[in-house]
Amino acid sequence: MNEELFVSGRNIPNIDPYLNIWHWQIPIYLYLGGLAAGIMFFAGYFTVMRKEKDMEATVKWAPFLVPGVLVLGLFALFLDLKHQLYFWRLYTTIRFESPMSWGAWTLMLITPLSFVWAASYMKELFPKWDWKFNILNKVESLAIKYREFLAWMMMLLAIVLGVYTGILLSAFNARPLWNTSILGPLFLVSGLSTGLATAMWMSKSKYERKVLSRLDLIMIFVELFLIIHLLMGFLAASEVQIEAAQLFLGGEFTAVFWSFVIILGLAFPATLEILELRGYHIPVWIPALLILIGGLVFRFVMVEAGQITRFLY
Amino acid sequence: MRYAMAIDTKKCVGCGDCVVACQTENNVPHGYCRDWIVENVNGSYPNVEIELRSERCNHCDNSPCVRCCPTGASHIIEGGIVKVTHNECIGCGACIQSCPYDARYSHPDGYVDKCTFCDHRLEKGQSTACVEVCPTNCLYFGDLEDPNSDVSKALKNRKWKVLAPEAGTKPQLYFLT
Numbered sequence A: 001m002n003e004e005l006f007v008s009g010r011n012i013p014n015i016d017p018y019l020n021i022w023h024w025q026i027p028i029y030l031y032l033g034g035l036a037a038g039i040m041f042f043a044g045y046f047t048v049m050r051k052e053k054d055m056e057a058t059v060k061w062a063p064f065l066v067p068g069v070l071v072l073g074l075f076a077l078f079l080d081l082k083h084q085l086y087f088w089r090l091y092t093t094i095r096f097e098s099p100m101s102w103g104a105w106t107l108m109l110i111t112p113l114s115f116v117w118a119a120s121y122m123k124e125l126f127p128k129w130d131w132k133f134n135i136l137n138k139v140e141s142l143a144i145k146y147r148e149f150l151a152w153m154m155m156l157l158a159i160v161l162g163v164y165t166g167i168l169l170s171a172f173n174a175r176p177l178w179n180t181s182i183l184g185p186l187f188l189v190s191g192l193s194t195g196l197a198t199a200m201w202m203s204k205s206k207y208e209r210k211v212l213s214r215l216d217l218i219m220i221f222v223e224l225f226l227i228i229h230l231l232m233g234f235l236a237a238s239e240v241q242i243e244a245a246q247l248f249l250g251g252e253f254t255a256v257f258w259s260f261v262i263i264l265g266l267a268f269p270a271t272l273e274i275l276e277l278r279g280y281h282i283p284v285w286i287p288a289l290l291i292l293i294g295g296l297v298f299r300f301v302m303v304e305a306g307q308i309t310r311f312l313y
Numbered sequence B: 001m002r003y004a005m006a007i008d009t010k011k012c013v014g015c016g017d018c019v020v021a022c023q024t025e026n027n028v029p030h031g032y033c034r035d036w037i038v039e040n041v042n043g044s045y046p047n048v049e050i051e052l053r054s055e056r057c058n059h060c061d062n063s064p065c066v067r068c069c070p071t072g073a074s075h076i077i078e079g080g081i082v083k084v085t086h087n088e089c090i091g092c093g094a095c096i097q098s099c100p101y102d103a104r105y106s107h108p109d110g111y112v113d114k115c116t117f118c119d120h121r122l123e124k125g126q127s128t129a130c131v132e133v134c135p136t137n138c139l140y141f142g143d144l145e146d147p148n149s150d151v152s153k154a155l156k157n158r159k160w161k162v163l164a165p166e167a168g169t170k171p172q173l174y175f176l177t
């Protein structure tokens, strides 16, 4: 028998009996960050490829959601803070060693960019739109002129943002489930996939949906591959990481992980997309919604499960 | 200067005086604590071993909590003491996640709080509250770089271990075994 007890009766809220300091706000923040990154990346990509005409929903319509998504995400982060009056302290320093810090700064750069991008399509999509102030008209014409540059910026920042949502967790060596470098690319790919799903859902053109769903299939397969890698890596690592993997392989999180993330969130929508590409008619919102929910559940599971894993001594 | 503490697990009786002394000295809110006592029971009767450990922040040499802090609220002062500046802390919880020893907590007022090695007492030439109150004298504190400090002397003649060295934080609490 090996037993550890706090004989001094330690029972600190949110720390004991197991760590639970991050609640729903952080997974939502990570999810919305990934979603915004996904939408922006492909909007930028198809602009650079000069496919704006064929990919209207991806390049023009979906990015209208991004400013809202990012603002909501930042708001969720704000809600997570326990010393909220000091929020501004985040923006009086940059600390590159701290993912929380450079991530907050990335959001500070990408959010205005998303507004400018959406604004640059306002008049085209809503011909009656009027900016009222001359300066805004000037900004718009500048944005239209330098759209390709903006597209490159968006792609770059979207990748940083997407990877950041994973690195925020993986930088914590103290939580064995998070402490794997695969989390960066994994969250990026998952974010890209949710972005594609959103654009797919909004698209009215058959051609566009086909292109997007092909891309999405690739993302899903990469994601599955990375998840397998993640688990294999854990099983081949130290005891604390083996235990972390066990949470998904028979432990507490097995049911939700396999049913909502792997099957309903990845495998099933992938099957539907394949059927659709083969010519069966499948309402597009079904795979899109499943992917979006799967991504959300994935963030929740990772944040929750990670906090209960720890070093043993 | 490198402050550190040695804890004699053979002499500790688990009375909890250090916990109460710290709570009083540092005004720790009710229901919280900066130090605590762990009883580790190994084996079963008649082959059973008990280890009692008075634990607190390890003031790690390679402190992840300082690295991950987005505002610089978590910082290191002279002697390697890891501290939190309350009015710079935004309460994001990153440092709490980063600590392998769960040595930090979120104060009801919002900021993050933890053991300070009683730096306010050290300034006045006193030792930490927990060390001074310990009835069995099982806690040794001082400067590791000074061979005549209590902690250096305690470590010289005894076997010791640190907790979870594999976490890579280079903890500075030494448990005499």
Ligand code: SF4
Pocket: B056, B057, B058, B059, B060, B063, B064, B065, B066, B082, B098, B099, B100, B101, B102, B103, B104, B114, B169
């Ligand atoms: S024990 Fe935890 S809080 Fe203390 S210095 Fe080490 S990592 Fe930071």
Ligand code: SF4
Pocket: B068, B069, B070, B071, B072, B073, B074, B084, B088, B089, B090, B091, B092, B093, B094, B095, B096, B111, B112
């Ligand atoms: S909770 Fe405070 S001390 Fe901890 S990382 Fe966040 S800002 Fe820094």
